[in-house]
Amino acid sequence: MGEVVLSTSKLNRIVAIGTDAVRVQAGVPLTALDAALAAEGKYYPPAPTFMGAFVGGTIATNAAGAATFRHGVTRDWVTALRVVLASGEILEIVRGGTLASTRVPVPTYRVPAVAKCSAGYFAAPGMDLIDVFIGSEGTLGVITEATLRVVPERPALVLAFVAIDEVGAALRLVADLRRDAIPLCLSGIEHMDARCLSLLREDGVDRRAGVSLPDRARIALLMTFELPPTLTAEDAFDQIGRATDVAMAHSPLARLCRTFDSAGVFDRVEIAVPGDRARAAQLLAVREAVPAAVNARIAAAQRTIDPRISKTAADMIVPFDRLGELMALYDREFRARGLDAAIWGHISDGNLHPNVLPRSFADVESGREAILAFGRSVLRMGGSPLAEHGVGRNSIKRQLLREMYGDDGIEEMRGVKRALDPDWKLAPGVLFTPTR
Numbered sequence: 001m002g003e004v005v006l007s008t009s010k011l012n013r014i015v016a017i018g019t020d021a022v023r024v025q026a027g028v029p030l031t032a033l034d035a036a037l038a039a040e041g042k043y044y045p046p047a048p049t050f051m052g053a054f055v056g057g058t059i060a061t062n063a064a065g066a067a068t069f070r071h072g073v074t075r076d077w078v079t080a081l082r083v084v085l086a087s088g089e090i091l092e093i094v095r096g097g098t099l100a101s102t103r104v105p106v107p108t109y110r111v112p113a114v115a116k117c118s119a120g121y122f123a124a125p126g127m128d129l130i131d132v133f134i135g136s137e138g139t140l141g142v143i144t145e146a147t148l149r150v151v152p153e154r155p156a157l158v159l160a161f162v163a164i165d166e167v168g169a170a171l172r173l174v175a176d177l178r179r180d181a182i183p184l185c186l187s188g189i190e191h192m193d194a195r196c197l198s199l200l201r202e203d204g205v206d207r208r209a210g211v212s213l214p215d216r217a218r219i220a221l222l223m224t225f226e227l228p229p230t231l232t233a234e235d236a237f238d239q240i241g242r243a244t245d246v247a248m249a250h251s252p253l254a255r256l257c258r259t260f261d262s263a264g265v266f267d268r269v270e271i272a273v274p275g276d277r278a279r280a281a282q283l284l285a286v287r288e289a290v291p292a293a294v295n296a297r298i299a300a301a302q303r304t305i306d307p308r309i310s311k312t313a314a315d316m317i318v319p320f321d322r323l324g325e326l327m328a329l330y331d332r333e334f335r336a337r338g339l340d341a342a343i344w345g346h347i348s349d350g351n352l353h354p355n356v357l358p359r360s361f362a363d364v365e366s367g368r369e370a371i372l373a374f375g376r377s378v379l380r381m382g383g384s385p386l387a388e389h390g391v392g393r394n395s396i397k398r399q400l401l402r403e404m405y406g407d408d409g410i411e412e413m414r415g416v417k418r419a420l421d422p423d424w425k426l427a428p429g430v431l432f433t434p435t436r
């Protein structure tokens with residue numbers, strides 16, 4: 001499109017790791033950041049499910065992930081940024097400085113009150129300059145360095161996986177776990193619907209991971225718990241084995257087992273205890289295999305059916321109490337349109353990713369119409385049709401952004417863009433076009 005490509009691969013230094021913060025350059029991949037922090041017993045929680053992302057990319061998209069339920073999104077962890085504007089001017093921004101003292105106009109639209117929102121420029125009365133750049137998708141400046149808060153003590157992770165026969169029962173279990181999240185040390189819950197489970201079976205993922213995905217299962221949940229760092233595998237087995245013992249009344253894993261028992265799923269749960277990295281990796285691989293399975297089928301359809309076939313997916317969030325309604329809406333709309341679709345996501349946040357499995361270009365077009373319809377319903381439910389993947393130049397996502405904030409809101413975003421990048425050099429066409 002006439003612009004240049006800027007590589008951050010040489011901005012690859014972890015500058016300093018402190019007690020509860022890390023100073024890091026933008027081109028450091030999350031895998032490298034995580035390894036360096038792990039070596040010091042520390043932890044950076046708001047990583048997206050994609051660990052191949054770079055620090056700069058996750059800040060530019062305000063990425064969120066499996067642990068957002070407990071820890072929030074990238075925005076909540078960024079305390080300082082070095083940003084290079086298109087003019088070459090370097091800004092050193094520390095959280096705490098308001099926008100009022102700068103040349104950047106504060107937009108007046110209201111950002112939906114949900115756990116995550118990656119939909120154009122952040123706005124709030126009295127907002128901080130740093131928040132303009134977080135989630136700005138490379139349109140306002142190039143992030144070269146960041147200071148991120150870290151958790152000083154890396155927790156002991158426990159993963160639990162269960163396939164459940166009825167969606168309503170799974171939603172009730174998720175609601176119970178959310179309600180008890182603090183004593184249970186719950187960090188987040190991921191879900192895969194029945195179509196995801198059939199894809200996993202087709203690809204033999206269940207056999208490789210050693211998990212049971214019975215045909216009757218309609219949904220599977222993968223739960224993560226962050227327990228005190230000193231918890232050993234033996235302690236974990238002890239809590240699980242003595243779940244009904246009064247002496248264990250307050251121990252998180254005993255409590256968890258009692259919750260599973262009340263939900264009637266105790267016998268089916270697979271658990272990876274602290275230190276059992278191989279089992280944890282297998283359970284995580286089940287969840288990660290879902291987008292891979294969908295993407296492989298889309299690529300095959302593109303190759304063998306129609307080259308115009310492309311990924312047709314949404315990334316929407318609603319307040320948790322509206323989630324059942326949203327799931328029913330997805331099912332109804334896909335069924336009415338005769339579309340094959342798989343849905344998975346971050347169920348504890350109310351954030352799901354419906355993905356069409358197109359068998360023709362007509363399915364792609366119909367899927368796009370469905371996504372716009374979903375977006376309008378999600379806005380009525382007080383949610384955001386753009387939760388964590390950003391907008392980019394995708395025409396449907398740009399339209400959803402317009403539906404969120406109206407033409408006037410988009411014009412206010414253009415005002416922010418003009419104040420920081422008046423020649424429209426950076427990422428032109430991302431989020432919105434230069435003119436109305």
Ligand SMILES: Cc1cc2nc3c(=O)[nH]c(=O)nc-3n(C[C@H](O)[C@H](O)[C@H](O)COP(=O)(O)OP(=O)(O)OC[C@H]3O[C@@H](n4cnc5c(N)ncnc54)[C@H](O)[C@@H]3O)c2cc1C
Pocket residue numbers: 008026047048049050052053054055056057058059060061062063064065066137138139141142143144291388389427430
């Ligand atoms: C398999 C997979 C799973 C994913 N799951 C999740 C998920 O669970 N949650 C989630 O939030 N996201 C998810 N994503 C999206 C992912 O978080 C983002 O793609 C990622 O954060 C972007 O990082 P990146 O380094 O790949 O950036 P890129 O894709 O290279 O860039 C993303 C955007 O950021 C801008 N950008 C990149 N670096 C900078 C910089 N230094 N300064 C300014 N702008 C910059 C780019 O211009 C672009 O607009 C997933 C992606 C994949 C591929």
